[in-house]
Amino acid sequence: MLDVEVxxxxxxxxxxxxxxxxxLLSELALPASAANLAERVGLARQKVNYHLRALEAHKLVRAAGERKWGGLTERLFVATASAYVVSPGALGPVAADPRRTVDRLSASYLIALAARVVREVGGLWRRALDAKKRLATLSIDTEIxxxxxxxxAAFTADLSKAITELVARYHDANAAGGRDHRLLVMAYPKPSDEPKEEKTCR
Known part of the structure; x- marks a missing residue:
């Protein structure tokens, strides 16, 4: 099971x-049968089977074996991921695109950048999984x-200067076999209704 499926x-x-x-997807973190699910969600088993067939056809759940129950053989299903994110690419030409935003200090530009991260990293990760390889990424998440x-404003100036110096030091446009990477730095006010979390850097 994947941690996140895009x-x-x-x-x-x-x-x-x-x-x-x-x-149903949330209930299938562990393998379960249609009968199990019907009892948990309060639906008829036939209805649950209908929904499971749709989920299986779209590869959101997969078969996870069988078990005997009361003289019957039940199929078990499990979700393909612990969580799911819809890529902005699913919206086609109306998806957010930072190239269409003029104001680089606007909230709409930040959202468009985040949408591009989901779209691009989701695609790269899928190809890495298919090739049975790891995808090298870097994430730093903290609060200030x-x-x-x-x-x-002073912090912004200092951060911009530090990043400019690091990029100048490590960027090599002519490196044979080198690979371009995107580097994004984002900041926005933390929502007041969000629960406090331990500060982490990964």
């Missing part, structure tokens, strides 16, 4: 976003509390 096909996104099917807008 959904790129619009038809698969429609299936996954259905409230009943989304609930600024005393004032002036402090935030």
């Amino acid at each position: 959904i790129e096909d619009p038809a698969v996104a429609v299936i996954a976003l259905d409230p009943v099917r989304s609930r 509390r600024f005393a004032s807008a002036a402090e935030r």
Whole structure:
């Protein structure tokens, strides 16, 4: 089972976003039968079987063996991932694209950048999985509390200078066998209703 599956096909996104099917996916972190699921979600087994067939046809669940129960043989199913993200690519030409945003200090530009990360990394990860290889990435996630807008501006200037110096030091446009990487730095006010988490850097 994958930690996260990025959904790129619009038809698969429609299936996954259905409230009943989304609930079934959440219940299938561990293998279960249609009868098990019917009892948990309060639906008739025939209805659950209908939804499971749709999920299986779109590769959101897979068979996980069989078991005998009351003289019958039940099929077990399990979700293909612990969580799912719909790629902006599923929206086709109306998907957010940073190339269409002029104001690089706007929230819409930040959202478009985040959407591009999901689309590009999702595609790269899928190809890496198919090739049974790891995808080299870097993630840094932390929080910072600024005393004032002036402090935030000073931090922005210092960070920009540091990144510019690092890029100048390590970027080699003529490196034989080198590979281009995207580097993004994002910052936005933390939502007040979000639970506090331990600060981490990975």
